[in-house]
Amino acid sequence: MKEHQITIGRAELSDLAGIVQLQKANQLAAGGTLAAELAPRQIEEMMSDMPQIVARRDGKVVAFLMTTSRAVNNKRPIPVVEKTLAAYPFADPDAYIYGPICVSDTERGNGLAQLMFDTLLEEEPGRQGVLFIRGDNQPSLRAHKKMGMNKVAEFELNQALFHVFAYTAKARPRTSKPS
Numbered sequence: 001m002k003e004h005q006i007t008i009g010r011a012e013l014s015d016l017a018g019i020v021q022l023q024k025a026n027q028l029a030a031g032g033t034l035a036a037e038l039a040p041r042q043i044e045e046m047m048s049d050m051p052q053i054v055a056r057r058d059g060k061v062v063a064f065l066m067t068t069s070r071a072v073n074n075k076r077p078i079p080v081v082e083k084t085l086a087a088y089p090f091a092d093p094d095a096y097i098y099g100p101i102c103v104s105d106t107e108r109g110n111g112l113a114q115l116m117f118d119t120l121l122e123e124e125p126g127r128q129g130v131l132f133i134r135g136d137n138q139p140s141l142r143a144h145k146k147m148g149m150n151k152v153a154e155f156e157l158n159q160a161l162f163h164v165f166a167y168t169a170k171a172r173p174r175t176s177k178p179s
Contacts, residue, residue: 004058006107008115010123011052011064016040018061019054026102033137034100036078038066045072050096051123053116055107063103065116067129069096080157084132087153088164091130095166098129101140113143121169128168135161 011019020040026032038046046052049072055063073081081097098120103112120129131149133140144165145151153164 006055006057006062006110006112006115008053008055008112008119011047011054011061013044013047015054015056015061015064016043016047018056019043019052019064022061022064022102022104023100025104032102033134033140034102035134036080036100038100042076045075051120053119053123055103055112055116057107062107063101063112063116065098065101065113065120067096067098067120067124073097080132080162083155083157084130084162084164087155087162088130088166090152091166092128092168095128095130096124098131098167114147117147125169128166130164130166132162132164135163 020043023034023037024030026034027037028035043052043066046066046068049069050067052067053065054061068081070085084097085091101113101116131144133144135141135154141163147167149165149167151163152166155162155164
């Protein structure tokens with residue numbers, strides 16, 4: 001049993017090194033499932049544009065969920081994201097790109113992906129998210145289906161099959177201000 005609590009919230013610049021370290025440890029070349037690597041400068045730009053969600057244990061990043069607006073993505077188009085958006089042309093004009101998401105191997109199975117996703121939905125109510133998952137990443141496919149995301153398309157890139165999922169966060173009910 002782990003002694004210390006996990007905290008989940010928006011990533012801050014002080015989390016950048018931990019995000020980069022966790023990302024590097026989970027690249028395909030290192031035996032992980034992350035196919036793309038984001039440079040620290042890209043992550044900083046994403047942080048200033050949209051919420052990036054992290055899980056921390058004792059102040060150390062143990063999981064992250066990245067998001068990117070189409071405007072930021074268009075500055076440095078990534079082929080797999082371009083194929084995702086082409087495969088699912090029905091995305092809302094204000095839709096954003098969800099991912100990557102990564103949970104450290106020591107924290108997997110504790111529901112962190114769902115908790116980070118729930119936090120993201122609270123941060124971006126009413127907006128649609130679009131994501132891709134490699135067809136051979138069965139744990140991720142199962143997790144995202146369990147989160148309530150729907151497969152909307154698929155495509156091939158570099159001889160690999162990718163599934164496109166989409167979801168829309170429910171808008172928060174408006175609360176009336178006291179008079």
